[in-house]
Amino acid sequence: MSAAAEKYEVTIGLEIHVQLATQTKMFCGCRTSFGDDPNTHTCPRCLGLPGALPLPNAKAVHYGLMMGLALGSEIAPRSIFHRKNYFYPDLPKGYQISQFDEPLCDGGELGGVRLNRVHLEEDAAKLNHAGGTGRISGSEASVVDFNRGGTPLAEIVTEPDITSAEQASEWLRLLRVTIRQLGVSDVNMEEGSLRCDANISIRPKGQAELGTKTELKNMNSFRFIERGIKAEVARQIAIVEGGGQVVGETLHFDPRTEAITSMRSKEEAHDYRYFPEPDLVPVIITPEMIEAAKAELPELPLQREQRFIDLGVEPAPPARSAGAPSWVISSRRPWPPTAPSRRPSPRSSPTSCSSASATARSRIRRPRPTRSPSSSPSSPLAPSRAPAPAPCSIVCTRAGETRPRSSRPRASPPWVAVTSSPRSSRLRSTPTPTSPRS
Amino acid sequence: MSDLLSVIKSQSASEQIAAIKAGELDARELFEAYRQRAAADDLNAFTWVSEVTPASIPEATSPLAGLPVAVKDLFCTAGVPTQSGSKLLEGYRPPYTSTAVAKLEQAGATMHAKTNQDEFAMGSSNENSAFGAVRNPWDPSRVPGGSSGGSAAAVAAGHAPWALGTDTGGSIRQPAALCGLVGLKPTYGAISRYGMIAFASSLDQAGPITRTVADAALMLQHLHGADDRDMTSVGLREEIAVPTRESLDGLVIGVPESLLAEGLEPGVLASFRAALAQAESLGARLEEIELPHAEAGLSAYYVLAPAEASSNLSRFDGVRYGNRIEDEDGTLLGMYTRTRHDGFGPEVKRRIMLGTYALSAGYYDAYYGTAQRVRTKIAGDFKAAFDTVDVIATPTSPTVAWELGAKVSDPLAMYLSDVFTIPMSLAGIPGINIPSGLSDGLPVGLQLAGPAFSENLILGVAHALERTLGFDTGGAIR
Numbered sequence A: 001m002s003a004a005a006e007k008y009e010v011t012i013g014l015e016i017h018v019q020l021a022t023q024t025k026m027f028c029g030c031r032t033s034f035g036d037d038p039n040t041h042t043c044p045r046c047l048g049l050p051g052a053l054p055l056p057n058a059k060a061v062h063y064g065l066m067m068g069l070a071l072g073s074e075i076a077p078r079s080i081f082h083r084k085n086y087f088y089p090d091l092p093k094g095y096q097i098s099q100f101d102e103p104l105c106d107g108g109e110l111g112g113v114r115l116n117r118v119h120l121e122e123d124a125a126k127l128n129h130a131g132g133t134g135r136i137s138g139s140e141a142s143v144v145d146f147n148r149g150g151t152p153l154a155e156i157v158t159e160p161d162i163t164s165a166e167q168a169s170e171w172l173r174l175l176r177v178t179i180r181q182l183g184v185s186d187v188n189m190e191e192g193s194l195r196c197d198a199n200i201s202i203r204p205k206g207q208a209e210l211g212t213k214t215e216l217k218n219m220n221s222f223r224f225i226e227r228g229i230k231a232e233v234a235r236q237i238a239i240v241e242g243g244g245q246v247v248g249e250t251l252h253f254d255p256r257t258e259a260i261t262s263m264r265s266k267e268e269a270h271d272y273r274y275f276p277e278p279d280l281v282p283v284i285i286t287p288e289m290i291e292a293a294k295a296e297l298p299e300l301p302l303q304r305e306q307r308f309i310d311l312g313v314e315p316a317p318p319a320r321s322a323g324a325p326s327w328v329i330s331s332r333r334p335w336p337p338t339a340p341s342r343r344p345s346p347r348s349s350p351t352s353c354s355s356a357s358a359t360a361r362s363r364i365r366r367p368r369p370t371r372s373p374s375s376s377p378s379s380p381l382a383p384s385r386a387p388a389p390a391p392c393s394i395v396c397t398r399a400g401e402t403r404p405r406s407s408r409p410r411a412s413p414p415w416v417a418v419t420s421s422p423r424s425s426r427l428r429s430t431p432t433p434t435s436p437r438s
Numbered sequence B: 001m002s003d004l005l006s007v008i009k010s011q012s013a014s015e016q017i018a019a020i021k022a023g024e025l026d027a028r029e030l031f032e033a034y035r036q037r038a039a040a041d042d043l044n045a046f047t048w049v050s051e052v053t054p055a056s057i058p059e060a061t062s063p064l065a066g067l068p069v070a071v072k073d074l075f076c077t078a079g080v081p082t083q084s085g086s087k088l089l090e091g092y093r094p095p096y097t098s099t100a101v102a103k104l105e106q107a108g109a110t111m112h113a114k115t116n117q118d119e120f121a122m123g124s125s126n127e128n129s130a131f132g133a134v135r136n137p138w139d140p141s142r143v144p145g146g147s148s149g150g151s152a153a154a155v156a157a158g159h160a161p162w163a164l165g166t167d168t169g170g171s172i173r174q175p176a177a178l179c180g181l182v183g184l185k186p187t188y189g190a191i192s193r194y195g196m197i198a199f200a201s202s203l204d205q206a207g208p209i210t211r212t213v214a215d216a217a218l219m220l221q222h223l224h225g226a227d228d229r230d231m232t233s234v235g236l237r238e239e240i241a242v243p244t245r246e247s248l249d250g251l252v253i254g255v256p257e258s259l260l261a262e263g264l265e266p267g268v269l270a271s272f273r274a275a276l277a278q279a280e281s282l283g284a285r286l287e288e289i290e291l292p293h294a295e296a297g298l299s300a301y302y303v304l305a306p307a308e309a310s311s312n313l314s315r316f317d318g319v320r321y322g323n324r325i326e327d328e329d330g331t332l333l334g335m336y337t338r339t340r341h342d343g344f345g346p347e348v349k350r351r352i353m354l355g356t357y358a359l360s361a362g363y364y365d366a367y368y369g370t371a372q373r374v375r376t377k378i379a380g381d382f383k384a385a386f387d388t389v390d391v392i393a394t395p396t397s398p399t400v401a402w403e404l405g406a407k408v409s410d411p412l413a414m415y416l417s418d419v420f421t422i423p424m425s426l427a428g429i430p431g432i433n434i435p436s437g438l439s440d441g442l443p444v445g446l447q448l449a450g451p452a453f454s455e456n457l458i459l460g461v462a463h464a465l466e467r468t469l470g471f472d473t474g475g476a477i478r
Helices: A058-070 A166-183 A222-241 A285-296 A301-310 A326-332 A358-363 B002-010 B012-020 B027-040 B099-106 B150-155 B171-179 B212-222 B266-281 B294-315 B332-343 B346-359 B364-387 B412-420 B424-425 B453-471
Strands: A008-019 A082-085 A095-098 A114-120 A125-128 A140-147 A154-160 A194-205 A214-217 A248-252 A260-263 B046-049 B068-072 B110-113 B162-165 B182-184 B205-210 B251-255 B285-288 B389-395 B431-439 B442-449
Touching: A008 A166, A008 A222, A058 A114, A058 A154, A058 A285, A082 B294, A095 A114, A125 B150, A125 B182, A140 B266, A140 B364, A166 A194, A166 A222, A166 A260, A166 A301, A166 B212, A194 A222, A222 A248, A222 A260, B002 B027, B012 B212, B027 B046, B027 B110, B046 B150, B068 B150, B099 B110, B099 B212, B150 B162, B150 B171, B150 B205, B162 B182, B171 B182, B171 B431, B171 B442, B182 B212, B182 B453, B205 B212, B205 B266, B212 B431, B212 B453, B251 B266, B266 B285, B266 B389, B266 B431, B266 B442, B266 B453, B294 B364, B294 B412, B294 B424, B346 B364, B364 B424, B389 B453, B431 B453, B442 B453
Parallel strands: A214 A248, B068 B110, B068 B162, B251 B285, B251 B389
Antiparallel strands: A008 A154, A008 A194, A082 A095, A114 A154, A125 A140, A194 A214, A248 A260, B046 B110, B162 B205, B182 B205, B182 B431, B389 B442, B431 B442
C-alpha cells in the first residue's frame, strides 16, 4: 500500500442483484430467458401496456425465502411491494415494482459481513446501443429488448462492513457459491444473473464518522470489481490528499481503461417517489411457506467447510496466492451448472473444500453481528436428497381493523384491510404460455 | 324501425332481453337499430361505433341474449380503438380485452360502440376529452357529467340500452345523476380491473349505467368475480339477486345532515327531501348521522388519486405504443416531453403535476401519508355509521347539469361536484345513484351507500324507491 493509502480506512458496502432462476417472470407468465431473439417473451404486463396488472410469482417468493433463511435474515411476516418511479426506455411502466421499507428479508449475515436486507423486485429490459462502441455515448440509436424486463431479481444489500477491494471480491465469491448451492440462480456475472455495485468511502484512520460515499457501477466480473474498487479508493485518496472533497455521485468504471467517470451528478439525482404498490396486496409469509423453504435448503458452503474441519480434514494448500480463503477454490471447480443436486457433487471431493487457514480467516473481519440470525437452519443439514417441495402458497390478506402489527409501523394503505382465504391458485408457480392475446 | 323506437324508449335492458328470449324482438334488428342511432349521435357520446352488425349475434339462450352494450373507451377491447379520451392514445388498438368486457361478451352481450369520456377518467363534466365535449341529452347546452359522460349520455339518449362505465371518485354515479339514470359503483374489488386503463388503482371500479335498478343488478351479476389477473379483485360474497323489494319496513336510512348545510342547489335539496319522504312512506326510518371526516375527503382524494395517476400514466412515454412525437433535438428527453406535452390535455397534466409533487421527497408524509390516514378515518366513519343505520342517503351531485364551459376555468369548482361521491370511493364501499326527480327540467340524483359487499341490500332499497319515485329514464329519448 502506498504511504498515503495507509492513512485511510476504506469502507465498502455492496448492492448485489441476483436474477432468480424461475421459469417465469416476477409479475407475469412470460418465460425467463437469456440470448433468445429479442422481444419474443413479452406480454401486456411486461410491456407496460395500458390496463395490464402485475401478479407476483410464488416461486420467486419461495426462492427469496430460501435466500433469506440461508443468509440468516429475519423473514418479515408481512411485506409489501413499492413502486420506484423514474423514466427510462428499459422501464416500460415508468416505474419498477420493488420493495422499500417493508422488504421480504431484514438483516442477515454471511462470512462476517452483515446484511441490511434481501428484497424482491423486477429487472429492467435490455438496452442495446447501436453504432459506436456499444456504450450509450457515441451510439447512433438505441433499441430495447423486453425479454429481460420483468425477470425476478433478489436485491441483497450489505452493511458497510467490507474494508478492502480484495475482501469485497472474496466475499462476493462466497455469496455466489452460497446462492449457487441454493439453486435459486445461475449467478453468472457474464450473463448478467449476478450484478454488483459498490458504495465506497474513505476516512482518515481513527475517524469514526464515515466519509462521503460514491456508488461505482458496471463492474461485471470479480476481477473488475476488485480493480474498480481499488481505482476508486485511489481516486478518492488523491482528491482528499489534494485538499479536495469527494463528491457523492454515481460513477461508471471502464474495465479496459480503468477510468472512472461520473454517471449522474447530484442535480440529476433521482427522487423515486416510492409509494406502496396499489395493484398488489401484501405478501403474508406463513409458517408453512417457511418450512417449505427450509426443507429445500442444502448444506451451504460455509457449513460444509465447518463440517469438514470438525471431521478433522486437513486443509489443502490455498489455491491462489497465500492468504486466499478456502472457498475461493469452489469457483475454479464448476458447480453443477443447472439445478443443484442436494447430494454432494462427485466432483467436489473433500480435499477440494479445504478448511480455511488461520491466515485466511484473519483476513475476513468478523464484527459482532447486531442481530443474531434467527431463522437460519439450526443444525448442519446432512447432504441428503431434499423432500419434494411443499406447495408454495401465498396468503394474500387484506388486513382489517386488526391490521397485523409490524415492528415498524408505517402508513400502509387502507385497502390492506380484510382477511380473505388463501388464493394460492392465483399466484403463478407454473409457467403459462406466452401469448399476447391472453 | 319506428316500433323499435318505442321499444328503445320504453323498455329497459332486462325487458328487451326477455323480449328477445320470448321471440318478440330480433336481436340483430335491435343491434342494428342501436348501431344506427349511435352512428347518428349528435351528442358526441361515442368515440367508436361498430360499422357493421355482426354476422352472428349470441344466442337468445345466452343470459344477455345478444343485447348491445356501450363500453367506456378506457376498457381494453382487442383490435378496437381504446383511447381513454386521450390524443396520446388516438387510434391505439390493444392486443387483448379487459376482463369486464370479456365477461359481458361471454354472457352474450355484444359491444356496438365505445363511449367518450374525460381523458384518462379525470373530470366531472366530460369536457376534458381530446375528442370533444359530450352533451347532455336532457339539454344539449349542458354537460352530462363525467368522467363516464359518454356512457351516461348514450343511455339517456337511447343510443344504447345500457353501458359500462368506471367510477373513481364519482364518475359513474355523478353522470348518472345528471342524466337521470341508475349508476352503480360496486365495492372496491368486486369487479376485475384487468384491462381497465388505470387512473387511480386503489379507487377505480367498473360498474353499470342503466335505465333501471334491475338492469344494474343484471349487469353486475355478469361483471363481478375474483379474477386471477387482478390481485386486488375479490368478487362479491353473495350472488347478486334481481331486486324485487317493495317495502322499506324496518330499514334505517342515515342522513349526514351536516354535509347538506351548504353548497347544494335548492332544487337538489328539495328533490332529496322529497325522495326521503317517499322512503318513509315505504316504511323506512330516517336517522341523522355524522361523517366527521367526510369533508376532508375531497382534499384527501385530490392528493391520493393524482398521486397514483402520476405513476400510472408514466407508461405513456411514446416508446412502445401511442402517439410518439419526436423533438427536433432528437434526444430521449425531447421525445418524452414532446409526446407527453402534446399528447396529454391540461387537466391530466395538472393532476400529474399535483401527484408528482405529493409523492416527492420531503412532501410524502405531509401529503400522501396524511391523505392515506384521512382515508382510514373516513372508512372508520362509515363503519361506525353502519352500526346504527342500514344504508346512507345523500344527494349524488350538489347541482344539476351545468352549462358547457361554465366551470372549465375553475378546476376547484369542478372538483366540488364530487363532494358526496368521493367518501364512498375512499372507503371502498358501494354506492348507487337513482334519479329522484327533476329540478328546472333537469334530472336530480339520490345516492344510496351501504357497507362493503352490501350490493344486494342497496339494490333492493334502490329498487323499492325507484318504483315509488316513478322517474321516466327515457324522458330524453327522441
